[in-house]
Amino acid sequence: MSEAVLAMVGVQAGYGGGLVLQGLDLQIDKGTVTCIVGPNGAGKSTVFRVISGLIKPKSGTVTFLGKDITGQSPSAVLRAGVAQVPQNRALFPEMTVHENVLLGGYAIRRDRALLKQRMAMVEEMVPLVRERAKEHAGNLSGGQRRMVEIGRALMLNPSLVLMDEPSLGLDPKSVAKVALLIREMAASGRTVLMIEQNVRLGMNLATHGVVMEQGQVRLTGDADGIADNPEVATMYLGKARED
Amino acid sequence: MGGVYALLSSGVTLIFGVLDVVNVAQGSFLVFSALLTWQIWDLTGIEPLLLIPVMGALMAFFGWIIYRGLVKRVVPQGPGMTVLLMFGVAIAMEGILNIAFGNKFKSVTPPYFTQSLQIGELVLPYPQLISGIMAVVVLVALYFYLKLSWAGRALRASAQNKDGAALVGISSIKASSLAFAIGAMTAGVGGVLLIIMYPIYPATQYDWIAKLLGIIVLGGMGSIPGAVIASMILGISEAFAQAYIPQWSAAIFFGVILVVLLFRPEGLLGEKTREDVTT
């Protein structure tokens, strides 16, 4: 239990009248890369929204590093150490790469020394940030943008990184680079929780898998186990291809 | 005059950039500030230029209240609705100003009102000269504030990508309040500068709405440099028209806008990149 970074217990949440999450239990351990899979509408993105504080759950608790963060504001959750890399573009296109990453440290803007130190750390992990520092973010390719987004999320030195479809719209080469970075993050002790429609890629990358259906967790386990589960294979992986 | 236009339209375009709200009440903010300046000057005889910081702060506070009280609630209804809301504010303010100040021209006449600076052939009336310089000073200060401060960065971030801004912990409500406050502040400063140049009465706001909106469309919605350039075009075309065909000056400006839009629907400096279409 002590190694749990995030624990969600009996979470019910939704928009307007309906409940999307219907009593969700989920535990994420430190240093793991967990991939959530499930059909569209199963509530995967809603899980992210609840964790990051964008919607308040109707019942249930969310515990992060032993602290109850249920219903806290997005910026409080962010400061607590949960960063998010969304699926659609999130950069400021008319600012330079450097400025973009710098704004990732908005929450620690008063501490100049710390900002400087974090910037150096990010530049080391994501060399692109230094190489293209002066370029406008809008001129980067899709893969480069995703790298800068990750770099920006790292400015607050988060313990947990939420990634929504990190491979979406990226070419294979960029996907490989992003995948490498995700593994590096995990190696440096961060925990990664991601949603991925590309289930094969997700399971290759992840150490753990979570299958969601209709607002609940159907199945959890290590990634290989999930991928080998016959039901999962037919539902989400499609029947085996010849090539 | 171009300088004052630039200052005021920057305020409008800043609000638009951050909030997607077209502040058609900027003209009434401006008239409000101008008439209040007149009132204070009339009562105390104070040098009106000293009132610039006071009116700037006062209007910033006023803009902040308007945003928190009204605009914030209507933003989710979409841009069309916020325009109408601001129109409501403009009309209601005109009503109040009419009642409070009367539907008459008011004018502030400090001692230098009728004097001018003569450089060779060129005659520059002092009020125009001072207003122009002050407007440029405030505009430059605003520019550096936006460029270099964290608050300015946060504002630009919200303007460029709201979701992205929320992601790094910039509260969109705070950024929007600030944008509205700055936008209204430009009207506060502009009001003081205006009333030492021209007589004002409440319904003047319509001329201002039309000109300011024309400027930001011409410059490209949300682009401050565009607004500045368009202001210069307006200022010059007005001065030109004033000299030769005075009564047609407004028509010429609107004509210019229509012609420009025929060829560049996105305005002079409006963005049209590959990004726009692929989203």
Added chain:
Amino acid sequence: MSALKKPANIVGTVLILLLFLYPLVGSETRYFESVLIVCMLYAIMASGWNIISGLAGYVSLGHSVYLYIGMYTGAILGKMWGVPPMYLMVLGGVVAAAIAVVVGFITLRTRSHSFVIITIAVLLLFMTIAQNWKSLTGGTDGFIVKQPEWNKDSPTTPYYYIFLGLMVLTVALVAFIMRSRLGAGLVAIRNDEGKAASIGINTTLYKVTAYALSAVPFGFAGAVYAQYLGFVTPTTALAILMSVFLVLAALVGGRGTLWGPVIGGFLVWGANEASTVLAGEFSARLLIMGVILILTVMFMPAGLLPTISRFVHRRKSQGSAVAFIDQATIAQTRDVAIDSIVARTGQSTDPVVPALEVKGIVKRFGGVTAVDGVSMTVERGSITGLIGPNGSGKTTLFNCMTGTFQPDEGAVFLNGEDITRQKVWTRAHEGLGRTFQITRLFKSMTVLDNLVAPLEKTSVRELVAGRYSGEDVERAREVLDFMGLAQFEGQEAAALSFGQQKLVELAQVLMLRPSIILLDEPASGINPTLIEKLASVIRRLNDAGTTVLIVEHNIPLVLSLCDRVHVLAEGQVLISGTPDEIRNDPQVIEAYLGPDHMLEVNDV
């Protein structure tokens, strides 16, 4: 028809009947008649405004300019010819429409905020002209219009009935438009203009037509109003206020509805009169109207009618949940005669002429050259793939093919015909269909409505035809059956999952009977089961003779599906070849797949 069953129609009809009877039975009619005349004027204007701003979503804040145009047309020509302006109301309508066509052609190129602002500018421009063109308009003072000597006891009654008649005609016009394909197209434009063009709707024609039609009632009413008032002046401030008032009327009643603007006209002007009686002074009235506007926007943004109907609706059906339909059930494709779905008459079947060809395409954005001299062909009857790294210019090239962009250099040929300068909708008419990476269905419409929206051609008959002709609906059902989507027919598009929406969008494109379909990343964001379903649909369409071009990152899908693949890199064609050639090409692995491709994304 069911038209009379709607409560709003009953209320509207009763309102008109009461108005008709009022002068016959009422006492003290003179004052109230004059008030009601202005109410009706506002109802007419708000209804006219509703055509462009309610249906098409282009909010105009300067529409009263067309009332002024009607007034001046009536007054000036009436003076020249010695006729009472009222008899010239048809001319007023024609002149207003003609000016609207010219103005609309320019202003409708801008969108949302810019359009709102430009309409105000146009209003002010015309005011300036009216003030300064003294020889024609009499300048600021305007001029007096001679009124004919009518019954001295009730001089307003004839005007009253004329306005009532105009109001009924305007409502009839709006009702007709709402039920026509023009109306459906305008709603599509309001929802998503780019998408509307891609399914064959001539958006420029639709918008300008709607804008001109919306000016007609203003022109008619203007000519009559000029005579009723007895004078014409260009008072700028009041003109803007009039525009704001009429927009307020439409809003209060409910924009986009048939009766909302009419009822709003009465409410708004009624409130205005009441505040004149109570407060008396102009300034106080301004204040009150401003406050009403603020309150309406804040608390009743949809307007009175929609708010009421939603309230009634909610009480009737509390909490009917959207049925959860399992992904698996749509994985089956039913056997439907596919020939009737893809058949397209009169197209070249010459296999030598490529279905689609681009030659030397160059497209620059600012300083960046996104596409740098690309030539490639899509052979007839093939499934062709277009792949390449992010930023290689795929999407830009795709947009040049569909007409979203104009290339800076080079040409695009569809079935051997140069279509480089053709509009998006013309390409759709000629058999080029496309889907979007992020689906762009009309979210508030049902699946069936989405399918009948596409237009195979533009003609006057199409415009005035009823929204659902039997033939279209029948075909739509066939296509849905073919796609295995029949059960979703009545669902709102927004209620579908992303994957389902992608299938519906493909079905929508099939309604155009395209000879070639361009698919923009059809597999992105949907799960492998649905991808397989999609692949089988694509294969069947192709077997039936449809050419397909796919832009995609899912390499196994592209390699298994395509006959031929073009690889783009840095804006140029890197290599073209069969899937096998592509798979093993060292250049492709270097530029695109990546050296560790075998390790990382072996079986993506």
